[in-house]
Amino acid sequence: MLNKQYGMPFKSLAVAVMALCLLISMGLKASAAGSDVTVYVDGNKLAQSGLMLNGATLVPMRAIFEALGAEVKWDGATRTVTANKESTEIRLTLGQANAYVNGELKTLSTPAASIDGATMVPLRFIGEALGAEVKWEGASKTVRVNRKEGASTAQAIKIDELVVSPRRALRTDETLTVQMRGEKGCKAVFDIVGLKNGIPMHEDSEGVYSGSLTILKDMKISDAVLIGRLSKDGKEGSKEASSTVTINSRSASRRSGTSSQEKINDVIDSVHPADKAEVRALKNIKVNFINNIGKGSVRLFFDNKEVTGSCTYADKSISFTPTDKVAAGKHQAKVSGTDNEGKKIDYSWEFTTKNSSVAGTESHSITLTVPSENEKIGASLHLVGTTTPGATVKFEIVHKLSIIGGLGVKDVKRLEVIANSDGQFDTQVNMSDVTSGAAITVNGEVYVDGTKVASITRNAVRE
Secondary structure (H helix, E strand, O other), rough: OOOOOOOOEHHHHHHHOOOOOOOOHHHHHHHOOEEEEEEEEEEOOOOEEEEEOOEEEEEEEHHHHHHHHEEEEEEEOOOOEEEEEEEEEEEEEEEOOOOEEEEEEEEOOOOOOOEEEEEEEHHHHHHHHOOEEEEEEEOOOOOEEOOOOOOOOOOOOOEEEEEEOOOOOEEOOOEEEEEEEEOOEEEEEEEOOOOEEEEEEEEEEEEEEEEEEEOOOOOOOOEEEEEEEEEEEEEEEEOOOOOOOEOOOOOOOHHHOOOOOOOOOOOOOEEEEEOOOEOOOOEEEEEEEOOOOOOOOEEEEOOOOOOOEEEEEEEEEEEEOOOOOOOOEEEEEEEEEEEEOOEEEEEEEEEOOOOOOOOOOOOOOEEEEEOOOEEEEEEEEEEEEOOOOOOOOEEEEEEEEEEEOEEEEEEEEEEEOOOOOEEEEEEEOOOOOOOOEEEEEEEEEEEEEEEEEEEEEEEEOOO
């Protein structure tokens, strides 16, 4: 028999509807399963992940109740979960928004559900009903549950320091370096949220870890959160970097103070320091224009004082180098006038200097206390020294592999390290692949705000 309005057999229509419902159901399951959430209770990671559903985190029933020290019972006939801990009783039914804590009615935004055969319960409701503190870390999709009666947070692995270098937008073939300091003997990784997770790090010395990522052409992200992680004996600690990561994108250039910022408007190409940038010390203020300018047609102001008379002009730029001491803190700059095309120039911006100094007088240096000149080294090359606090030190370790056709073939190992607040750095390089007696050259370069400011060369010999 045909449905006259639609020209389709009723049996075929029913089959089609059933198939559609099945696809929708499968789609919902796939969507839910794709939103995994990592859960920690008192610093211990749950073996099973949670998932996001309608804005709420659901977790496996038995795993969360047992982790929080509650006894749980399941009534299959009524699909009801009952959990007891000391004087607290929780009762909820799958698919129902009503739940009860010690007999008091509570309304759930997302009810308990059966997903892929597992009974999943709302984490925040369960945790808070049992007197625990529940914290959501959105960037890493992590929930941390800490019982208030115990020293739960002390059980998590502590990370003392997380440093990312360089602190600017990165381009293809450049290297992002991460250093982390915390508990020794841990497995260490870092995540760039939204780009790549679980990037391995190695322990250079006790409790000091480093790792790197070489930027590939297809990598692109703006203002991504970077999280360092340490794990050991089923416990984990994490720390979010103070600065975000931008790769193959121009959106964060102004904040980092680099010269690759986007064009500001139809008359000004770029300014340095960039708007809202943080710089170590003020070396100079420079404005680059799109069209040519004439001397005297453009005025420059620094901290509400005109400095035009002390400026240097070029065809398409004006720059000012302070001679007086510039205090640490926020500063303002303004440029006004007209370019040679008659276009009006009027732009103000601000930036922050971290240290007070007289521009151009800040001196930088680097010393290597280890290795000493011509020192014999073993399977590991230890690099210890001092330089400008917070500076990035880039090392190249060069040695000859062999002689082919009368030519020496060189191997180059590269790494970066960031000096701590006292200017100290300490890292190691694996040299086990270098043959005994090989001559080794260590070249170190110091960079501050992306500018090379010092260098050193040291020779060594493989034992």
